[in-house]
Amino acid sequence: MESPSNNFLALLHPAVTLGFFACALGLTVLVAAPAFVALSFGAAACCLITVRGRRAWGLIGGLVPLVVLVAAMNPLFNTEGATVLFAYGDGRPYTAEALILGIAMGATLAAALLWFASLNAVLTSDKATFLFGSAAPALTTVLTLVMRLVPGYGRRATEVFRARRALGRDAGEPESLAEKVRAGATVLGALTGWALDHGVVTADSMAARGFGSGKRTSYRSYRFTGRDDAVVAVAVVLLMAIGAGVLAGAVPLGYTPADAIAAGVAPSPLAVGVLVAYGAFLLLPAALNLGGEVRWRCSLSNI
Secondary structure: OOOOHHHHHHHOOHHHHHHHHHHHHHHHHHOOOHHHHHHHHHHHHHHHHHHHOOHHHHHHHHHHHHHHHHHHHHHHHOOOOOOEEEEEOOOEEEEHHHHHHHHHHHHHHHHHHHHHHHHHHHOOHHHHHHHHOOOOHHHHHHHHHHHHHHHHHHHHHHHHHHHHHHOOOOOOOOOOHHHHHHHHHHHHHHHHHHHHHHHHHHHHHHHHOOOOOOOOOOOOOOOOOHHHHHHHHHHHHHHHHHHHHHHOOOOOOOOOHHHHOOOOOOOOHHHHHHHHHHHHHHOHHHHHHHHHHHHHHHHHHOO
């Protein structure tokens, strides 16, 4: 029997799930202070791990080079800062402040990608149809197809590689760059043909089922429950605390290389409180999933 712990977020109303991830993404992008960016990245990683399990580590590890690349490239374009690490080219400074800013920018991008990955795993196509099917059926269909595109391409590419291996076309490592390019072009051509054929079949199927002829219905009907009300109440309280701190000036929304000098200064008690509320809000889905895991383990031990 499979543990349903990673499906706790799926039990919530789709509007609650979408609202949380929209707020998490908005806060990640708007609040660019280093401590908040690091907390957002950690919370997004925890959320993805509780949702997708061990498969999440591959994506998290793959984003580390992205952060390093953005951090290393930023001082090449942004020369602001007082702490010069070294000079390059015609004497352009490579500053520590710009490097710290690059780390914050890379971590922000990585955190946003992790939140999107969790949203893609939780907000399934039937939930997207339920939320937007009546208001924007064409947009909902496009989003649904896009959400299915990458997993479908991955499965189809695996099938193509296995078929080529069974035919003896991929028995070993290609000997030259030309053979590698030729093999990749063959696989890409097969995937392109499948995508075009799948698009025609999908369009014909939608036309046969009367798409666009009337109001669209959803496969499932979701209703707000006490669980949804409790999650919304906690989230609203935490968001109000974060908003009050931001409006009071305890947390800077922007971040420049000059702010790196003051990054090590002890924060005010209000800023610490906002940071705690920020972390509690972003860690909410991971806490819910872990709570579901604990209840599931306890129920198994009582059998």
